Amino acid sequence: MPRMSQDAPTFSPLYRQIKALITQALEAGEWRPGQVIPSEQELAVRFGVSQGTVRKAIDEMAAENLLVRKQGKGTYVASHNDPRALFRFLRLVPLDGDLSHPTSVPLDCWRAKAGQEASRMLAIEPGAPIIIVRRLLQFALKPVVIDEIYLSGETFQGLTAEVLQSWNGSLYSLFETRFGLRMIRAQERIRAVAADRNASEALKVAEGTPLLSVERVTYTYGDKPVEWRRGLYSTAEHFYLNELN
Amino acid sequence: MPRMSQDAPTFSPLYRQIKALITQALEAGEWRPGQVIPSEQELAVRFGVSQGTVRKAIDEMAAENLLVRKQGKGTYVASHNDPRALFRFLRLVPLDGDLSHPTSVPLDCWRAKAGQEASRMLAIEPGAPIIIVRRLLQFALKPVVIDEIYLSGETFQGLTAEVLQSWNGSLYSLFETRFGLRMIRAQERIRAVAADRNASEALKVAEGTPLLSVERVTYTYGDKPVEWRRGLYSTAEHFYLNELN
DNA sequence: AAGTGGTCTAGACCACGTC
DNA sequence: ACGTGGTCTAGACCACTTT
Numbered sequence: 001m002p003r004m005s006q007d008a009p010t011f012s013p014l015y016r017q018i019k020a021l022i023t024q025a026l027e028a029g030e031w032r033p034g035q036v037i038p039s040e041q042e043l044a045v046r047f048g049v050s051q052g053t054v055r056k057a058i059d060e061m062a063a064e065n066l067l068v069r070k071q072g073k074g075t076y077v078a079s080h081n082d083p084r085a086l087f088r089f090l091r092l093v094p095l096d097g098d099l100s101h102p103t104s105v106p107l108d109c110w111r112a113k114a115g116q117e118a119s120r121m122l123a124i125e126p127g128a129p130i131i132i133v134r135r136l137l138q139f140a141l142k143p144v145v146i147d148e149i150y151l152s153g154e155t156f157q158g159l160t161a162e163v164l165q166s167w168n169g170s171l172y173s174l175f176e177t178r179f180g181l182r183m184i185r186a187q188e189r190i191r192a193v194a195a196d197r198n199a200s201e202a203l204k205v206a207e208g209t210p211l212l213s214v215e216r217v218t219y220t221y222g223d224k225p226v227e228w229r230r231g232l233y234s235t236a237e238h239f240y241l242n243e244l245n
Numbered sequence: 246m247p248r249m250s251q252d253a254p255t256f257s258p259l260y261r262q263i264k265a266l267i268t269q270a271l272e273a274g275e276w277r278p279g280q281v282i283p284s285e286q287e288l289a290v291r292f293g294v295s296q297g298t299v300r301k302a303i304d305e306m307a308a309e310n311l312l313v314r315k316q317g318k319g320t321y322v323a324s325h326n327d328p329r330a331l332f333r334f335l336r337l338v339p340l341d342g343d344l345s346h347p348t349s350v351p352l353d354c355w356r357a358k359a360g361q362e363a364s365r366m367l368a369i370e371p372g373a374p375i376i377i378v379r380r381l382l383q384f385a386l387k388p389v390v391i392d393e394i395y396l397s398g399e400t401f402q403g404l405t406a407e408v409l410q411s412w413n414g415s416l417y418s419l420f421e422t423r424f425g426l427r428m429i430r431a432q433e434r435i436r437a438v439a440a441d442r443n444a445s446e447a448l449k450v451a452e453g454t455p456l457l458s459v460e461r462v463t464y465t466y467g468d469k470p471v472e473w474r475r476g477l478y479s480t481a482e483h484f485y486l487n488e489l490n
Numbered sequence: 491a492a493g494t495g496g497t498c499t500a501g502a503c504c505a506c507g508t509c
Numbered sequence: 510a511c512g513t514g515g516t517c518t519a520g521a522c523c524a525c526t527t528t
Binding site for chain 1: 493494495496504505
């Protein structure tokens with residue numbers, strides 16, 4: 001039973017150190033999204049701690065949606081390919097209870113250099129290459145969200161309009177499968193704005209219609225920002241649902 | 246070690262039964278908000294289970310913001326009088342990082358009978374007495390939110406404009422202190438709307454300005470809805486911040 | 491039957507706050 | 510010194526899934 005560093009001013013309990021080790025392994029790609037990780041007992045042996053300590057580490061990671069426990073089967077690496085993950089970041093719900101899945105329609109995809117704002121949001125150098133994606137989100141064939149998505153050109157090399165076109169699934173599942181980038185958490189800043197010319201055409205609403213402006217920064221491991229997007233949501237037939245706990 | 250009912254189709258682990266018992270005691274007012282509850286050891290003896298089982302029950306309740314643990318001191322009943330609880334339900338943040346506390350200015354308070362919508366939201370009979378409160382929320386003396394709040398007249402007997410005027414603190418801390426009602430969780434539905442005459446006057450913005458419409462239903466123990474409110478947020482100098490995990 | 495996560499226990503020791 | 514929550518361990522048994 002290794003005590004590790006337990007008395008420094010930066011005290012951290014054993015299970016958190018184990019958590020960090022598991023996270024590192026995850027980050028290094030030792031186990032891929034959707035796969036099982038070793039059993040608690042195996043991990044306990046590997047790290048030289050008791051099974052209960054591994055358990056507590058995994059408990060926290062499951063609460064953070066990094067891992068998924070399945071009784072009798074094992075513990076799995078969370079994946080955006082899992083259909084249940086779709087609405088984790090998309091909080092838009094139809095006014096009537098219609099639960100049809102949204103469709104992503106890529107409109108455009110081009111390269112540019114990071115300006116002030118993009119460089120700050122993505123924590124990259126101003127002038128660094130970025131990729132900008134415009135896409136429409138449809139619910140039951142009706143346009144509801146128009147998104148403008150900024151990505152670091154460095155980490156998303158090879159992302160083109162064709163790749164987007166040919167992908168059937170969520171954007172984040174593409175990022176995960178194709179670029180090995182797992183979106184862990186996000187922060188959204190919501191304001192109300194009037195539809196400009198572009199938005200009104202894309203969303204088929206009158207110019208000046210109030211829309212939700214949703215700015216999102218999405219982070220991967222180590223709180224590293226990897227995506228910045230701004231979405232304009234038409235709330236004629238949908239609303240943004242938020243649970244406060 | 247009582248096994249209780251552990252094999253019925255409605256299986257529930259011991260710690261969840263303990264959790265239910267603690268919640269009942271909380272609901273019954275055995276310990277009041279802000280006070281300490283008995284130690285884990287005492288509760289273990291009282292319920293005839295091990296300390297670890299009580300611990301797990303309290304763990305979940307702390308995660309749900311029903312209880313607050315303080316190492317070395319004890320476990321406390323969560324309270325809206327705690328200043329840290331203020332921003333639990335108010336997700337509005339100034340564009341510049343100014344962290345001034347908002348002020349609530351009650352504008353009006355009158356009695357009415359529940360209509361269709363209010364009765365559905367508050368789960369009361371149509372025609373039942375309700376109280377409607379209009380109030381303004383100011384950040385640094387600037388009007389930012391205009392709220393219309395619907396409450397069941399039954400549970401909020403004695404709530405008058407005078408009571409609201411004389412209360413220095415959040416609305417929920419008033420509800421808690423004066424009416425013994427603790428707000429546990431809430432659900433918000435957000436849309437974008439244009440400012441009508443009333444809103445434009447109250448918020449000092451032009452008519453037609455896009456505003457956030459935030460409809461909130463707030464629940465107390467047992468998922469019982471006790472408040473329905475609609476707020477119009479001016480997002481000229483503030484935004485609604487949401488963390489997605 | 492065997493393996494996995496889930497629950498429960500009992501006991502030891504640590505960190506924090508108060509007396 | 511004492512009491513509280515926080516951590517860690519070891520072992521038993523339960524529930525679920527697969528073989």
